[in-house]
Amino acid sequence: MPLPHWEETPADLPTAIREVKTALRKQIAASGRTVEEVFAVVERKVAAEVADIVAAKARGETVWPVISYDDIEAGTVSAADVALLRRRGCLVVRGHFERSQALGWDAGIVQYVEENKFFENYRGPGDDFFGSVGSKPEIYPIYWSRAQMEARQSDRMARVQAFLNNQWKHTSDGVQWFDPERDSLYPDRIRRRPEGADSAGLGTHLDPGTLDLWMTEAYQQAFRHLFNGDVEKYDPWDAAYRTAGPQYPGTTMCSAFRTFQGWTALSDMAHDQGVLHTVPIPGAMAYLMLRPLLNDVPDDDMCGVTVNQVFPADDKWHGLLMEALSGIPDVQAGDSVWWHCDMIHSVAPVQDQKGWGNVMYIPAAPWCPRNETYAANVREAFLSGSSPSDFPAEHYERDWTNRFTEADLNETGRRGLGLV
Numbered sequence: 001m002p003l004p005h006w007e008e009t010p011a012d013l014p015t016a017i018r019e020v021k022t023a024l025r026k027q028i029a030a031s032g033r034t035v036e037e038v039f040a041v042v043e044r045k046v047a048a049e050v051a052d053i054v055a056a057k058a059r060g061e062t063v064w065p066v067i068s069y070d071d072i073e074a075g076t077v078s079a080a081d082v083a084l085l086r087r088r089g090c091l092v093v094r095g096h097f098e099r100s101q102a103l104g105w106d107a108g109i110v111q112y113v114e115e116n117k118f119f120e121n122y123r124g125p126g127d128d129f130f131g132s133v134g135s136k137p138e139i140y141p142i143y144w145s146r147a148q149m150e151a152r153q154s155d156r157m158a159r160v161q162a163f164l165n166n167q168w169k170h171t172s173d174g175v176q177w178f179d180p181e182r183d184s185l186y187p188d189r190i191r192r193r194p195e196g197a198d199s200a201g202l203g204t205h206l207d208p209g210t211l212d213l214w215m216t217e218a219y220q221q222a223f224r225h226l227f228n229g230d231v232e233k234y235d236p237w238d239a240a241y242r243t244a245g246p247q248y249p250g251t252t253m254c255s256a257f258r259t260f261q262g263w264t265a266l267s268d269m270a271h272d273q274g275v276l277h278t279v280p281i282p283g284a285m286a287y288l289m290l291r292p293l294l295n296d297v298p299d300d301d302m303c304g305v306t307v308n309q310v311f312p313a314d315d316k317w318h319g320l321l322m323e324a325l326s327g328i329p330d331v332q333a334g335d336s337v338w339w340h341c342d343m344i345h346s347v348a349p350v351q352d353q354k355g356w357g358n359v360m361y362i363p364a365a366p367w368c369p370r371n372e373t374y375a376a377n378v379r380e381a382f383l384s385g386s387s388p389s390d391f392p393a394e395h396y397e398r399d400w401t402n403r404f405t406e407a408d409l410n411e412t413g414r415r416g417l418g419l420v
């Protein structure tokens with residue numbers, strides 16, 4: 001019996017949740033093991049990783065793997081470092097860019113927004129996801145500065161993205177699901193959080209999708225090993241069926257397939273100044289996907305996941321995972337930070353922040369059918385200086401001077417936007 005699936009957001013969410021949960025439970029039970037037995041296998045594996053992370057923290061070790069850009073460029077990353085990257089699913093790339101280059105980009109952004117009178121014309125947060133109180137924004141809804149585009153199309157960015165993409169299985173069953181050597185330059189915003197800032201941070205959540213993760217045919221195939229009880233075969237690095245299917249629209253959606261989320265530091269940031277945290281266990285996705293099928297969760301509830309809101313992870317349903325939440329180490333301007341697209345993450349709160357907290361969000365979004373489709377929209381937004389369609393329609397840059405232009409694109413930039 002195929003699973004019921006909805007290629008568009010179901011009109012009646014509680015009914016659809018009940019239906020899909022019943023079908024998933026039945027399909028798992030057909031494997032000869034109950035949902036509880038299958039979940040226990042996942043829980044044991046995840047618990048071992050949590051224990052390892054908790055112990056590493058207790059020993060005062062940095063949980064996040066750190067690899068130098070020079071080793072990535074030279075192809076000299078050790079097997080042990082690659083193994084740790086794959087185990088933890090996250091990475092700091094030291095010296096991804098020269099510190100002076102990153103500080104120059106930060107200054108360039110300031111000049112770009114000031115000469116175009118951004119602060120005078122700022123209309124407040126365009127969404128409530130990153131919304132913060134105060135007249136000056138911390139998230140700049142700016143996409144097309146020279147700094148951002150130079151970083152996106154740089155050889156150094158392309159090299160790191162290819163290195164990260166290649167941690168994934170991109171070809172299987174005779175299909176190349178994505179091209180690890182070509183990025184689609186997913187445009188995102190900038191964060192500049194000033195010295196002295198108080199910030200509530202951002203709660204633990206994940207970004208790959210919402211109810212569509214259980215309900216569309218493509219995701220049901222992507223998570224087939226979880227949904228047919230064969231959990232030992234689930235591989236969080238397998239891109240099969242993830243790069244073409246539909247997603248339910250919503251204000252928090254990401255149209256692109258990202259192997260890793262990421263940002264590049266434009267200022268030095270100490271580890272205790274409201275920085276990014278993850279639950280550094282890629283396989284925890286199995287836990288997150290199966291947890292709603294246990295009997296203590298109401299039949300019409302997916303552990304709080306619903307459309308148009310980020311996928312929440314919390315103590316109520318995922319207490320075990322929360323113990324592993326781990327922050328990045330100190331970073332310098334020019335370092336970059338990456339985490340597997342399915343991993344739980346948060347931004348810690350900070351009071352009276354020391355130093356700036358400035359980043360450019362640049363993920364790894366390799367070329368695939370989904371990203372090729374979105375690239376058509378990105379091209380149009382780039383040429384007109386508009387906000388890309390995944391983001392609020394603020395369009396600040398349309399008539400700005402000194403925007404990065406088509407003539408400034410290099411080969412990587414043109415390939416990334418689908419112009420060649």
Ligand SMILES: [Fe+2]
Pocket residue numbers: 205206207345
């Ligand atoms: Fe997020």
